[in-house]
Amino acid sequence: MGLKSSLHNLKEKYKGTKMAPAFNAIHTFLYTPNDTTHGGTHIKAADDLKRTMNTVIMALIPCLIFGMFNAGYQHHYALGEIGKASGFFDPVFWSWNNLTIGLWKVLPLVVVSYGVGLAIEFLFAVIKKHEVEEGYLVTGMLVPLIVPIDTPLWMLAVAVAFGVVIGKEVFGGTGMNILNPALTIRAFLFFAYPTWMSGDKVWVHGAVERSNEIAGGANLDAISGETILGSLAQGHQSAYSLSEMFFGMIPGSVGETSTVLILLGGLFLIFTKIGSWRIMLSSVIGALVMGLIFNSVVSSGWITESSKFYTLMSTEFWHHLLLGGFAFGIVFMATDPVTASQTNKGKWIYGFFVGFISIMIRVFNPAYPEGVMLAILLMNVFAPTIDHFVVQGNIKKRKKRLKVKAA
Amino acid sequence: MGLLSKKDAKLITDPLADNNPITIQVLGICSALAITAELKASIVMGISVMAVLGIGNVVISLMRNIIPSKIRIIVQLVVAAALVIVVDQILKAFSYELSKTLSVFVGLIITNCIIMGRFEAFALGNGPWRSFLDGIGNAAGYAIILVIVGFFRELLGSGTLLGFRVLGDPIEKTGLYALGYENNGFMLLSPMALIVVGVIIWVQRYKNRALIED
Numbered sequence A: 001m002g003l004k005s006s007l008h009n010l011k012e013k014y015k016g017t018k019m020a021p022a023f024n025a026i027h028t029f030l031y032t033p034n035d036t037t038h039g040g041t042h043i044k045a046a047d048d049l050k051r052t053m054n055t056v057i058m059a060l061i062p063c064l065i066f067g068m069f070n071a072g073y074q075h076h077y078a079l080g081e082i083g084k085a086s087g088f089f090d091p092v093f094w095s096w097n098n099l100t101i102g103l104w105k106v107l108p109l110v111v112v113s114y115g116v117g118l119a120i121e122f123l124f125a126v127i128k129k130h131e132v133e134e135g136y137l138v139t140g141m142l143v144p145l146i147v148p149i150d151t152p153l154w155m156l157a158v159a160v161a162f163g164v165v166i167g168k169e170v171f172g173g174t175g176m177n178i179l180n181p182a183l184t185i186r187a188f189l190f191f192a193y194p195t196w197m198s199g200d201k202v203w204v205h206g207a208v209e210r211s212n213e214i215a216g217g218a219n220l221d222a223i224s225g226e227t228i229l230g231s232l233a234q235g236h237q238s239a240y241s242l243s244e245m246f247f248g249m250i251p252g253s254v255g256e257t258s259t260v261l262i263l264l265g266g267l268f269l270i271f272t273k274i275g276s277w278r279i280m281l282s283s284v285i286g287a288l289v290m291g292l293i294f295n296s297v298v299s300s301g302w303i304t305e306s307s308k309f310y311t312l313m314s315t316e317f318w319h320h321l322l323l324g325g326f327a328f329g330i331v332f333m334a335t336d337p338v339t340a341s342q343t344n345k346g347k348w349i350y351g352f353f354v355g356f357i358s359i360m361i362r363v364f365n366p367a368y369p370e371g372v373m374l375a376i377l378l379m380n381v382f383a384p385t386i387d388h389f390v391v392q393g394n395i396k397k398r399k400k401r402l403k404v405k406a407a
Numbered sequence B: 001m002g003l004l005s006k007k008d009a010k011l012i013t014d015p016l017a018d019n020n021p022i023t024i025q026v027l028g029i030c031s032a033l034a035i036t037a038e039l040k041a042s043i044v045m046g047i048s049v050m051a052v053l054g055i056g057n058v059v060i061s062l063m064r065n066i067i068p069s070k071i072r073i074i075v076q077l078v079v080a081a082a083l084v085i086v087v088d089q090i091l092k093a094f095s096y097e098l099s100k101t102l103s104v105f106v107g108l109i110i111t112n113c114i115i116m117g118r119f120e121a122f123a124l125g126n127g128p129w130r131s132f133l134d135g136i137g138n139a140a141g142y143a144i145i146l147v148i149v150g151f152f153r154e155l156l157g158s159g160t161l162l163g164f165r166v167l168g169d170p171i172e173k174t175g176l177y178a179l180g181y182e183n184n185g186f187m188l189l190s191p192m193a194l195i196v197v198g199v200i201i202w203v204q205r206y207k208n209r210a211l212i213e214d
Helices: A003-013 A020-030 A049-078 A096-128 A136-145 A153-167 A181-192 A207-215 A228-233 A242-247 A259-271 A277-299 A310-314 A317-321 A326-333 A344-364 A371-406 B006-016 B029-034 B039-063 B069-094 B096-102 B104-111 B113-121 B128-158 B175-179 B190-207
Strands: none
Touching: A049 A096, A049 A136, A049 A259, A049 A326, A096 A136, A096 A153, A136 A153, A136 A181, A136 A326, A153 A181, A153 B190, A181 A371, A228 A310, A242 A259, A259 A277, A259 A326, A277 A310, A277 A317, A277 A326, A277 A344, A310 A344, A317 A326, A326 A344, A326 A371, A344 A371, B006 B128, B029 B104, B029 B128, B029 B190, B039 B069, B039 B096, B039 B104, B039 B113, B039 B128, B069 B096, B069 B104, B069 B113, B096 B104, B104 B113, B113 B128, B128 B190
C-alpha cells in the first residue's frame, strides 16, 4: 500500500472526529486527494494555494543555502581563520567548513519556526473545526531568513507564537490578516529583544559569545560584525565592495544578504506569475526617487559633513538597493498577495511608497537601520485604503463615461 | 446576601465581568494603556478612580433633583474635577514618586469616559446608596482589568511584581535569567497593552459566548 492510500485510509478512519482537520492536512499536503467533489461548478487548476506556497519556497531555497554558507563564512572570516572570498565562486566561501556551521545554526531556526507555527495552525484548525490552512508554509521559511543568526531559539518560538496568533489567527486565519505575519514576527523580536536584533554583535555567529568572554577577562580580539547599514548610520564608510554587497558575502540576517540570489528568486516569482512585478518595480522606483532626493540634498549643500545623516544621505542612490534587507523585503514580503494592494493601480502606489518610506526610515532613524520592515508593515495597513480609492476612482470614471454617452 | 439585596449586589458584580467598563463597553482605554506598565501604578490608578467615582456618584445623586438638566454636564465635570484634584493632591503628599509615574493621567481621570458615563447614566436617576454601589462596582471593574494588564506587563516586561524581582536578577543572572531568559521590552510599550487588553476581551468572549456582538 502506497503512502498516499494509507494516508487516505487514515483520513477516512478519523472522519468526523475532533482531529479530522489535522489528518486532512497531512493527506493533502503533497498529494491531490482521490475523491473529487461532485455537483456545482468547479474550477480545475493546478495552481492551488499549496502550489503557490511551494513555488515561493522554491524561490527561497537559494537564499537559504547561501545563508548557511554565509553564516559559516562570516564566522570563520571574523575569527581570522580564512581569507576574504575573492568572488562569488571562490571555494573559500563554498567550503564544507562553512556549511557545517550554517547547518548547525540555521536548521534549528527553520525547525523551530515551522514546528511552533504549524503546531499553532493545527491547534486553531482543530478548535475552529476547519481545514488546516497553508498560510504558514511561506512564513515559516521567511522567518529564519530574516532573523540574525544567533537569535535564541526560545525567543524565536515566542515571537512565532505571537505573530501567528495575534498577527493572523485573531483576524480569521490565512488570507484575512492585515499585516504580513513574517514581518510581524520580526517586528515583535525587534521591539521585544532589541539587543538581539540590532547592534554590531548579533550578525556574525559567535560574536556575542566572544564579547562575553572578553568581558570575563579573556585576552581575545572582539569580533565586529557590524552590518553595512549599521556602520553607515554611525558615520563610518562601509568596508565592503560593491560586488560583495551584490553577491552577499556580508554580515546581515540569515538569508537576506545576497542580492543576486534574491533577484533570481524574484525573476522566478515573476516568471511563474506568483509575485507581482508591479510591486517589485515600483518599490525599486520609490527607493531610487528617495535616494535621489537625498543625494541632491547633499550635492546642493543643504547639509554638511557634520550632520549625522550625512553618510547615509550621501550614499549613492542606487547602492540602497543592495544594502540591508531591502531587496529581500520587496521581493518576498511586499508582494505578499494577502497584505499588499489588490488592484493594479493600487500595487503601483503601494510599492512606490514601500520603497520611498524604506529609504526614508533608513536614513532618518539610525535606531532602525532596516527601514524596509517598518515600511512594509506601514503600507500593509494602508493597502486596503489605497484599493478603496482606486476602485472608487474607477467607478467615478465609468459613471462619467456613461453620462457622456447618455448625453 | 445579608448586607445587600440581590438587586444591589448586582450593581457591584455586573461591572466586574459581564458588563465590564473596559472589555465590554470599551471605555477608559487610554489610561488602561498608558499607566499599566507597573502593577503598583495600576492598583493606585484603580483606587483613585474608585474614590472619584464612588464619591462623585453619591454627590451627583444627592444633587440630581436640583441640577438644571441644561447644565448637568458642566456640573458633573465640576464635581469630577474637584474630586480628582483632591486625589491628586493626596497622592502628591503621600507618595510623590508614584504620582510622578502616573503624571498627567491622574488629572485625566476627569475626562475618563467611565466617570461621566456613570454620572450621566446612573447617578442622575438613582438614589445615593445605589449610586455609590454602582460607582464602586464600575471602578472595581475598571481596576481589575488594570491589575490584570499591569500584572502581565510588569512580570514579562521587567521581570518584577510590585518592584520585587520574582524572576531573578537580570544583571547578576540568577533565577530564570541564568537559563537565558530575557525581559520582553515590547511589554513596556503601549501597543502591547492594547494587545493584552485585546486578549482579555478575546478570552472573556470565548468563555461567555453571549457577550459576542454581531
